[in-house]
Amino acid sequence: MFFESIKMNIKSQLEYKSSFIINSISQFFIFFTFYFMIIALFQKFNNIRGFTVYEVLLCFSIIQFGFAFTETFFRGIDRFEDLIIDGRLDRYLVRPRGILFQTLCSEIDLVKIFRIIQALIIMVIALIKLDITWNILKVMVLIFMMIASILIFFGLFVLTASYCFITVQGLEVKNLLTDGGKNLAQYPISIYRKGVVFVFTFIIPYGFINYYPLLYFLGKTNNILYLFSPFMVLLFLIPCLLSFKIGLKHYNSVGS
Amino acid sequence: MKAYFNYFKLRVITNLQYRAAALAGISTQFFFGITYIMLYLALYESNTSANVPMDLQSLVTYLWLQQSFFALIYPFLKDQDLLKMIKNGNLAYELIRPQSFYFKFYIKMISERLVAASLRCLPIIIVGLLLPSPYKLGLPASVESFLLFIVSLSLSCLLVSALSMIIHIITLFTIDSRGIISGYSVIAEVFMGAVIPLPFFPNFLIKIGNYLPFRFIGDFPYRVYSGSISVIEGRNLLFGSISWLIIAIIVGYLISKVALKKAVIQGG
Structure with missing residues (x-):
């Protein structure tokens, strides 16, 4: 059913072809600036606390992949305040499916699919240049990192959506957590000072997504525990989903 | 002229309503300032022998100023009123008003930026000045360079x-605004040094x-401000600024x- 609604969404967006093309191109360029920053900086510097440019690009492309994926396919939850404000949520409540599920089905933003592709391209380039001795564990850790990256942004979106129950309006703190966090996590988290590392490892677990597993992936450590560190994101999902449930229980319609 | 001035005053008062947004803006700016500084600190510390185009103190000062005055000069401002008017045709009403359409919206944009920036810049500047050494916003x-600044x-x-x-007026010809404005913003952001300062660019891009x-x-x-551009060079650049503005x-x-x-x- 989720795929069915995705298909419908794609169809409707492709109706406006020229606008779709212009937007896709500009999407591609906007996100190129992030990569541009990294590449330009590494023209002047050759490492950042021991990480080389391709290691940083790999680190960033994983985060970027998760963010782009969530923004593309889970757009509805990102724009949850709209659902509350225009009363669509009330309609969802009377339908025999989960609210979260319906929200996910409600909207996808096809234009942003180019960011996913872009992130994957950068990832592949980084992987080729890095000269990694592949084995089954390394493939596993890469897949774990990518899935965890999707899940963390999903969790953050759900968390801020549940905040909308209280405030109705969207929240700028959300940009701080997602955009800001994403910005911060584009580099291996160890380059920052201790306080920042603590917050973005144990409170919002960015560190478990693209730092600890990355160390294992790059062969900087052999500790097998690091391989499974992306699973920490599941712990993070629990309070997110819980707060959404609580918010929903206390939801008052804004009226129509 | 008086009509424009009154309009400016009106816009300032309207925009002052958004104080909560300013608070959120300050925290975002602060967060970005700190993370960028930490990033550059890490880069400078792990490449002590590197040939850097800016010394660390001017760079940190640059980053703080950038965060403080973000609202004053960020390029991706979208005037929703104007865009809506263009889309739904209410622009036609503007044609019958005695004031110039162009200057009215020009003033609206400037006032919006001025208010947003004046609500945000002071707390960031003050905290920046008080921070300990590597994170400090320098004097x-x-x-003379302060005046030039x-x-x-x-x-x-x-x-x-x-x-x-x-850019907004160009959308009159194309109807779709999102692609053009964001495309323009990317180019503007890169070349105004919002992503990384210009001296860090590869040579051909600097040109x-x-x-x-x-x-x-x-x-x-x-x-x-920090002396990374000298006073003499700054005086010459001022001419560039003014000519681009007039153009x-x-x-x-x-x-x-x-x-x-x-x-x-x-x-209709």
Whole structure:
């Protein structure tokens, strides 16, 4: 059913072809600036606390992949305040499916699919240049990192959506957590000072997504525990989903 | 003239309503400032022998100024009122008003930026000045460079608004606004040094940047403050700033005339 609604969404967006093309191109360029920053900086510097440019690009492309994926396919939850404000949520409540599920089905933003592709391209380039001795564990850790990256942004979106129950309006703190966090996590988290590392490892677990597993992936450590560190994101999902449930229980319609 | 001034006053009062947004803005700016500084610190510390184009203190100062005056000169401002008017045709009403359409919206944009920036910049500057050494917002290199900073920053705000006006008016011809505005913003952001400061660019991009108006918006004021651009060079750059401003206003004004003449009112 989720795929069915995705298909419908794609169809409707492709109706406006020229606008779709212009937007896709500009999407591609906007996100190129992030990569541009990294590449330009590494023209002047050759490492950042021991990480080389391709290691940083790999680190960033994983985060970027998760963010782009969530923004593309889970757009509805990102724009949850709209659902509350225009009363669509009330309609969802009377339908025999989960609210979260319906929200996910409600909207996808096809234009942003180019960011996913872009992130994957950068990832592949980084992987080729890095000269990694592949084995089954390394493939596993890469897949774990990518899935965890999707899940963390999903969790953050759900968390801020549940905040909308209280405030109705969207929240700028959300940009701080997602955009800001994403910005911060584009580099291996160890380059920052201790306080920042603590917050973005144990409170919002960015560190478990693209730092600890990355160390294992790059062969900087052999500790097998690091391989499974992306699973920490599941712990993070629990309070997110819980707060959404609580918010929903206390939801008052804004009226129509 | 008086009508424009009154309009300006009205817009300032309206915009002052958004104080909560300013608070959120401050925290975002602060967060970005700190993370960028930490990033550059890590880069400088792990490459002590590297040939860096800016010393650390001017770079940190640059980053703080950038965060403090973000609202004054960010290029991706979208005037929703204007865009909506263009889309739904209410622009036609503007044609019967006695004031110039162009200058009315130009003033609206400037006032919006001024209010947003004046609500945000002081807390960030004060905290920046009080921070301990590597994170500190430095003092200006000299009285003269400080004066140049003030003048060039004011020109920046005027210039970025004039350029925004051009982009907004162009959407009159295309209807779809999202692609054009975001495409323009990317180029502007890169070449005004919002992503990384201009001196860190590869050489060929610096050359391109010198021919574009955007370096006068972000790069020039922030670097002249810390002395990374000398006072003499700054004085010369001021001419560039002023000429780009005049060009941008004239171009914007002319195409607004053409656009309005051509405007087809789509139904009533």
